[in-house]
Amino acid sequence: MKKRNKILIACTSVVAVMAAGLFGAGMYFYKVAVVPAPKSFLSKPEKIKPGNKLYPAQEWYKHVEKQRWHEISATRHLKLDANYIKAAKPTKKTIVIAHGFMGDKDKMFSYAYLFHNLGYNVLLPDARGHGDSQGKYIGYGWPDRLDYVKWIKQVIAKNGQDSKIVMFGTSMGGATTMMVSGVKDVPKQVKAYIEDCGYTDVYSEIAYQAKQLYHLPNWPLVNIVSMITDVKDGYSFKEASALKQVKKNRRPMLFIHGAHDHFVPTRMVYPLYKADRGPKQLLIVPGRGHARSYQNHPELYTKTVKQFLGRYFK
Structure with missing residues (x-):
């Protein structure tokens, strides 16, 4: 009996040490994946100098008049910030732009310039x-999808009930756009969506990155990080699914993805496109890199976006 008890205690100790180790690893990767901070795995933004095709957009954004808008998040009562730029000629049509992972509103200057010119x-x-x-x-x-619905309602409140709105986003913003598309009470003033290189769901994207960056299997570490996120931040990786949301969508959506995207793999766009229930269009843009389709082929990108908006954003 004593020998059996010793074995049981030893096994319990091993399990406890393993559990503590996994939790410690989970907290480390929670900070890597979920806590806003500089990320070593993200490439540094390039300096845009005269001669760069994005330079005119950068200079325009620096000097264009911007209104500062504020909103309170749909949960947790956080103060949110935005820039609003009026069209050169009065219009009721507005593009709501969602940025990517560890990006911000100012980093979306090239897209703001694109839509302003349109x-x-x-x-x-x-x-x-x-x-x-x-x-x-x-x-x-995922929590942001509800915040963007509030931003959309603020546009309507300020610009009028006859507003017409399209939501656009790249990378995490592309996923956010798709997640918004499945929200039940999206105002009728939202006429269409454009998503660029968004992921199918957060679990799949983080599992992919864990393997690519750290050569780690998704189980059990990604599951542990998801549980920590659920407890601390109120959402789990598997529920945060753009794929499930587009299945509820009935409004037009343009899907864009780079042909050789290795950060959000190109293969993710195909099940998203297939699952969407509304009028839809798919553009695969030649070239390498993540969220670089506009930069790689600005003419093709602009032409496709313009035609899509012309069809569904009259």
């Missing part, structure tokens, strides 16, 4: 935990 008002919010918005965690689009 004649639209532009609203550029900072997501929770990014830019000038409050928050100590990255929502990967």
